[in-house]
Amino acid sequence: MTAKPIASPIPVAMYPTLSVFTLAIGLVITAFFFIYEATSSRKNRSLGMELTTAAVASVFLGFGSLFLLLASGVYV
Amino acid sequence: MKNSSVVDLLLLLLLAITVLTTPAFSDLVLSKVERRIDVTSQIARVTKTLKVVNSGSESVSEFTLTFPKFLGNNLAYLTVSHSEGKGKAKRSLANLSVEEANPKGMPDSVSFYTVALPKPLSKGDTLTLEVVAAFTNVLQPFPEKISQRDIHLVMLQESAQYLSPYAVESQSLSVKLPHNARIESYTKLENTKVQGSEIKYGPYKNLAQYSYAPIVVHFESKAAFAVAEKLVREIEVSHWGNVQVTEHYNLVHRGAQLKGEFSRLEYQDRPNPQGVSAFRHLLARLPPRAHSIYYRDDIGNISTSQMKSDSKKTEVLIEPRFPLFGGWKTFFTIGYGLPLSDFLFASEGKRFLDISFGSPMLDLVTEKLIVQVVLPEGSKDISVTTPFAVKQSHEIKYSHLDIAGRPVVVLEKNNVVPDHNQNIQVYYKFSNINLLSEPLMLITGFFVLFITCIIYTRADFSISKSSAAYLAKLQWDEVLATVQEVQNIIQKCLAAHDKLEASLRDLSRTGDIQTCKAARKSTDSSLKDLSKELRPLLASLQSFPSASQISPKVEELVAKERELQEKLMAKHTTVVEGYEKKSSGRDIENRIASQQQKIIALRQEVEDLLEFIDEI
Numbered sequence: 001m002t003a004k005p006i007a008s009p010i011p012v013a014m015y016p017t018l019s020v021f022t023l024a025i026g027l028v029i030t031a032f033f034f035i036y037e038a039t040s041s042r043k044n045r046s047l048g049m050e051l052t053t054a055a056v057a058s059v060f061l062g063f064g065s066l067f068l069l070l071a072s073g074v075y076v
Numbered sequence: 077m078k079n080s081s082v083v084d085l086l087l088l089l090l091l092a093i094t095v096l097t098t099p100a101f102s103d104l105v106l107s108k109v110e111r112r113i114d115v116t117s118q119i120a121r122v123t124k125t126l127k128v129v130n131s132g133s134e135s136v137s138e139f140t141l142t143f144p145k146f147l148g149n150n151l152a153y154l155t156v157s158h159s160e161g162k163g164k165a166k167r168s169l170a171n172l173s174v175e176e177a178n179p180k181g182m183p184d185s186v187s188f189y190t191v192a193l194p195k196p197l198s199k200g201d202t203l204t205l206e207v208v209a210a211f212t213n214v215l216q217p218f219p220e221k222i223s224q225r226d227i228h229l230v231m232l233q234e235s236a237q238y239l240s241p242y243a244v245e246s247q248s249l250s251v252k253l254p255h256n257a258r259i260e261s262y263t264k265l266e267n268t269k270v271q272g273s274e275i276k277y278g279p280y281k282n283l284a285q286y287s288y289a290p291i292v293v294h295f296e297s298k299a300a301f302a303v304a305e306k307l308v309r310e311i312e313v314s315h316w317g318n319v320q321v322t323e324h325y326n327l328v329h330r331g332a333q334l335k336g337e338f339s340r341l342e343y344q345d346r347p348n349p350q351g352v353s354a355f356r357h358l359l360a361r362l363p364p365r366a367h368s369i370y371y372r373d374d375i376g377n378i379s380t381s382q383m384k385s386d387s388k389k390t391e392v393l394i395e396p397r398f399p400l401f402g403g404w405k406t407f408f409t410i411g412y413g414l415p416l417s418d419f420l421f422a423s424e425g426k427r428f429l430d431i432s433f434g435s436p437m438l439d440l441v442t443e444k445l446i447v448q449v450v451l452p453e454g455s456k457d458i459s460v461t462t463p464f465a466v467k468q469s470h471e472i473k474y475s476h477l478d479i480a481g482r483p484v485v486v487l488e489k490n491n492v493v494p495d496h497n498q499n500i501q502v503y504y505k506f507s508n509i510n511l512l513s514e515p516l517m518l519i520t521g522f523f524v525l526f527i528t529c530i531i532y533t534r535a536d537f538s539i540s541k542s543s544a545a546y547l548a549k550l551q552w553d554e555v556l557a558t559v560q561e562v563q564n565i566i567q568k569c570l571a572a573h574d575k576l577e578a579s580l581r582d583l584s585r586t587g588d589i590q591t592c593k594a595a596r597k598s599t600d601s602s603l604k605d606l607s608k609e610l611r612p613l614l615a616s617l618q619s620f621p622s623a624s625q626i627s628p629k630v631e632e633l634v635a636k637e638r639e640l641q642e643k644l645m646a647k648h649t650t651v652v653e654g655y656e657k658k659s660s661g662r663d664i665e666n667r668i669a670s671q672q673q674k675i676i677a678l679r680q681e682v683e684d685l686l687e688f689i690d691e692i
Contacts, residue, residue: 002423003421003422003423003428003430004421004422004423005417005418005420005421005422006315006416006417006420006421006422006427007317007416007417008315008316008317008416009508009511010316012316012317012318012415033526033529034529037529037530037533041553041556041557041560042553043553043557044557044560045533045534047530050530051530054523054526054527054529054530055523057522057526058519058520058522058523058525058526059519061518061519061522062515062516062518062519062520062521062522063515063518063519065518065522066514066515066518069476070316070317073368073413074476075312075314075316075317075318075320075413076314076316076475076476076477076514
């Protein structure tokens with residue numbers, strides 16, 4: 001019965017790079033969201049567009065903040 | 077003097093034992109007993125090699141090991157193994173199970189341990205047993221209180237003859253003292269000699285059961301008597317790649333107590349520093365690839381530490397804030413992180429954590445050790461395997477991004493010596509899907525923020541629905557919407573103009589008049605439609621009082637666009653006629669030259685106006 005060592009699903013050395021990229025993409029999509037909110041008039045706003053932008057932005061921001069926590073040593 | 081009263085007590089003990097002699101325990105005879113006591117550190121380590129011969133008629137499956145009670149009470153660690161072969165071919169086989177026993181009718185002043193033999197020893201057979209025992213608190217500091225200048229003298233009491241319920245044919249004892257230690261005094265029996273820093277007693281031949289010869293050795297010890305009164309060791313496993321170990325120490329010096337004052341001047345005097353009984357450094361041996369090591373206490377970081385790492389271990393030399401004399405206490409925390417794949421393994425559907433149990437410090441005795449293993453949320457079927465007895469319990473710890481809390485296995489043990497620093501295994505079940513719950517929580521948090529923004533921009537927070545400002549805002553929104561629609565229509569008109577120009581270019585290339593006329597017709601109709609759409613919008617724009625600034629600009633835009641349209645139509649007609657009449661290219665160009673200039677200028681003005689309206 002050999003024991004196989006278990007490692008993290010993502011290599012630990014990649015945490016800082018991953019966090020920078022996912023946070024950057026998340027912030028860009030957040031910017032899109034807020035620009036859409038600011039420039040569209042009440043009649044032209046579409047709820048579907050808002051929700052999809054918000055969902056995609058929150059996915060990237062969520063993973064980005066998780067990798068940021070892991071890269072800075074708080075192993076949640 | 078205290079020394080002689082202790083010896084008297086021991087002699088009384090001896091008498092008591094001989095008075096209460098009981099019949100033979102069993103028919104085993106110890107043919108050779110070699111004992112070696114190592115007192116170079118604060119722990120007394122006794123290594124015994126016993127050759128057991130079955131001189132009776134029945135086969136025996138148990139062996140009884142005894143210690144005098146004052147030693148047995150302080151027994152911290154005991155293993156018994158049996159070995160085969162002689163000299164170089166000696167092999168140590170598996171550890172045998174040892175249990176504490178209280179046989180009836182035995183004297184109270186002796187501790188008994190029953191060893192289960194690997195296979196029953198039949199008549200005439202011999203077996204070699206190796207016993208390793210570690211005792212704490214048996215090196216008594218004597219004198220018990222010393223001043224800063226004095227050396228640290230300790231006393232060991234033992235028996236030169238091995239106290240056992242079996243008869244012993246030949247035995248010897250050697251006491252190994254610290255290197256270059258000053259021997260204050262030692263009991264001189266027959267066959268005693270001192271060789272370097274070892275005192276040898278024996279060999280003694282043909283002794284009866286329970287024979288006992290008390291000896292006392294009084295010598296100087298330079299070892300650090302560092303004892304951790306309480307050590308809490310928290311091992312937190314995170315499946316994202318880290319095992320974090322945090323250790324909280326309450327350290328005390330259990331040697332002779334300091335009497336009088338502590339003089340820093342004398343302590344730091346060179347060439348004769350006074351204060352040999354104190355210790356300054358503690359060496360901790362951590363696993364290799366330990367990272368993020370910190371050493372702090374309640375005040376803050378302690379900077380007096382050094383680290384040296386190689387591929388087999390990481391050595392951290394820590395120096396508390398002050399040197400520790402007898403009776404002095406200090407407390408601190410050490411923490412370090414370890415890579416996950418060195419310690420977490422998978423086997424047979426379960427995962428297990430293989431990590432050392434005791435403190436990583438060399439030569440540290442722990443009176444109360446509490447190890448808390450914190451497993452990630454969602455771990456199930458937790459079980460612990462230890463090579464020695466510990467007290468187990470379960471707790472819950474709430475930490476980062478937790479919903480239900482993390483399960484904690486708490487292992488407690490008293491009187492822990494460095495021999496206990498072996499690996500324990502904690503088995504549990506965990507599936508990697510549970511790892512996703514943490515990013516999902518963060519994603520949900522961010523999404524709730526966005527939803528709040530959406531609700532805020534859509535909700536109507538005005539208190540009064542009929543105030544002038546509110547109505548003005550509503551109207552302005554409508555104006556903007558209308559202007560945007562006008563802009564869209566103008567863009568479509570411009571696109572139609574572009575199509576017309578493209579058809580003219582096609583004509584100059586291919587000479588196909590019919591397609592050109594067809595394109596002209598379709599463009600005409602679409603432009604008519606667009607102007608029809610434009611009319612009601614312009615009308616509504618006029619009706620808004622707040623649009624008074626924009627509407628002239630918008631009207632100007634529309635007028636210019638219409639002019640552009642007319643000019644373009646005229647040009648188109650001219651060009652098509654020219655082709656029908658088959659006049660030369662230069663002729664056509666001359667005719668439309670002025671028109672072309674005006675068209676270009678008008679186009680530029682229309683685009684400027686569009687930009688201007690955009691910026692409002």
